[in-house]
Amino acid sequence: MSTDTVTEDLLRELTPQVLGVLVRRHGQFEECEDAVQEAVLAAAVKWPADGVPDHPRGWLITAASRRLIDQIRSDHARKARETAAAAQSPEREAGVSPGPGEDGAPEGDDTLILLFLCCHPALTPGSQTALTLRAVGGLTTAEIAHAFLVPEATMAVRISRAKQRIKAAGSRFTLPEARERVERLRVVLHVLYLIFNEGYTATSGAALHRADLAREAIRLTRMVGRLLPDDGEVAGLLALMLLTDARRAARTGPGGDLIPLDEQDRTLWDADLIAEGTALISTAMARSALGPYQLQAAIAATHAAAERTEDTDWHQVHTLYKILERIAPNPMVTLNRAVALAEIQGPRAGLDLLATLDDDARVEGHHRLHVVRAHLLERSGDLPAAREHYLLAARGTASLTERRFLESRASRLKPGAR
Incomplete structure (x- = not known):
């Protein structure tokens, strides 16, 4: 791993800690945030060249505090704040990190x-x-x-x-x-x-994934998990992210085309992420009251446990969706339950459940509703109707990758197409 990468990772970890210290001391969120960003930029230039200091958190607190004080001093309309900032104790001026109990909050x-x-x-x-x-x-x-x-x-x-x-x-x-x-x-x-x-x-856009954004969400959720280790929903959300992200490498082909879950090469799924996510959700469900994120993670774990699509325990998936539908009613949950129900009782049962969403303004015209309906219509043999809904779905998404996939599905059902 390069020095630049190590520095970047360390700065991302320390940024919220340093900002929290400054905001707690000075109570000026916007000004503190600007000062911390300047300190982080300075570190990003200095540390790779000179080496990471022995106490990087204290270095950043010192640098950001000085920038904040300079900023306050430059604003003559804020004399009172200048006096308060300048009156900081020498220990704090030096950027000493607060220990447990200092300022009334544990580190x-x-x-x-x-x-x-x-x-x-x-x-x-x-x-x-x-x-x-x-x-x-x-x-x-x-x-x-x-x-x-x-x-x-x-x-x-x-x-x-x-x-x-x-x-x-x-x-x-x-x-x-x-x-x-x-x-x-x-x-x-x-x-x-x-x-x-x-x-x-x-x-929206040309890419299906933004891996850096997904990684950042996982990193932040891990951080919350360390702060709240006994919260079942925090663990459930982290498990859901890990189990979902484990499939990323199999979701697109060499040309970037989308590959649906039932057609993915499961040997490309990340076994380590699956193992970690499965262990997390198993522990969370055993010791916590059930919540929406835990249930979604349990569904993801059920999919991950199947070596082949046909091995999926659809009865368990459907049962989990029914519980989720009861504790957190949402049309998207019903839509996903329709897919599971179709696997158990056939496409017509799934279509009948989808029909209950036709008057729901929350999903009216949503491309996901058209996608699922098209899939179930295709399975039922109504190819013209399926093609129509694939095209409606394609027009309803701003993701170019999804649009290409849906248009290809529709084209496959065009009369005379092979």
């Missing part, structure tokens, strides 16, 4: 607090995602903009507005009260889930 808590702050309910899901990737993930604005295919200036405005909303909401850098903490953790996990999904199956 490591800052990252979790920072995640809760980035997923503040005052923000939209898009802003929560962008701010999490910037502040906790350590990605640059340009990297986030590239991942979501928007101009850098647009993403910069979105992130800036998110910080301003947090400031306007009067948020304090502390863990929320117990009741709010449960709800905020749900939002944190949902944001990480969205980041992973965008990396695993991009919603």
Whole structure:
């Protein structure tokens, strides 16, 4: 592994810790975040040339603190803040990392607090995602903009507005009260889930995967898992990501064309990720109340356990989807249950279940509904209708890879086609 890669990995790990320390001390999220980013950029240039310092976290805290103090001193309208910043104790000025109990929080808590702050309910899901990737993930604005295919200036405005909303909401850098903490953790996990999904199956653009984004979601979820080792849903989400990402190498052919699950070469699946994900979800389900992420991970583990598509335990998959449908009703869950039901009782049973979603505004016109309907219609022998729905699905997706796949399916069913 190159020095640059080691430095990059270390900086990504330390960025949220350093930002958490500064925000807890100074209470100025936007200014602290800018100072930390400057310190990280300085380290990215200096460390590969001079070597990583003995105490890299303290080095970053010192560098970022100095930049923050310089920034405050340069703003004459903020005399009071300048005085407060300059009055920091010599120990803190030197960037000594707070030990357990210092500032009222054990070491490591800052990252979790920072995640809760980035997923503040005052923000939209898009802003929560962008701010999490910037502040906790350590990605640059340009990297986030590239991942979501928007101009850098647009993403910069979105992130800036998110910080301003947090400031306007009067948020304090502390863990929320117990009741709010449960709800905020749900939002944190949902944001990480969205980041992973965008990396695993991009919603738009020419590439099916954005592996760096999926890896970042896994890294952040591992971090939350270390902070909350007894939370079953955190473990469930991590297991779901690992079991899903294990299939990545088999999802596309040499030309980048999409390969559906039932046609994938399962010898290409990552056995280590499957083993880790399966062990995680087995432990979580044995000791925790069932939650949506655990159930989805259990479904993924059931697929992973089958050496061939025909060996899949569809009865178990269907049962898990029924439980998931009961505890977290969602049209996409019903849609996936229809696929499992069709494997057990035939395509007509699956189509009948899909019909219950026709009046659901949440999935009306969604390309996934057309995809599943086309697949089941094809299996039932109604090829003209199947072709129509494949084409509808192709027109409904912004992913070029998915569109090519769906158009090829439709073309295969064209009258006279071989």
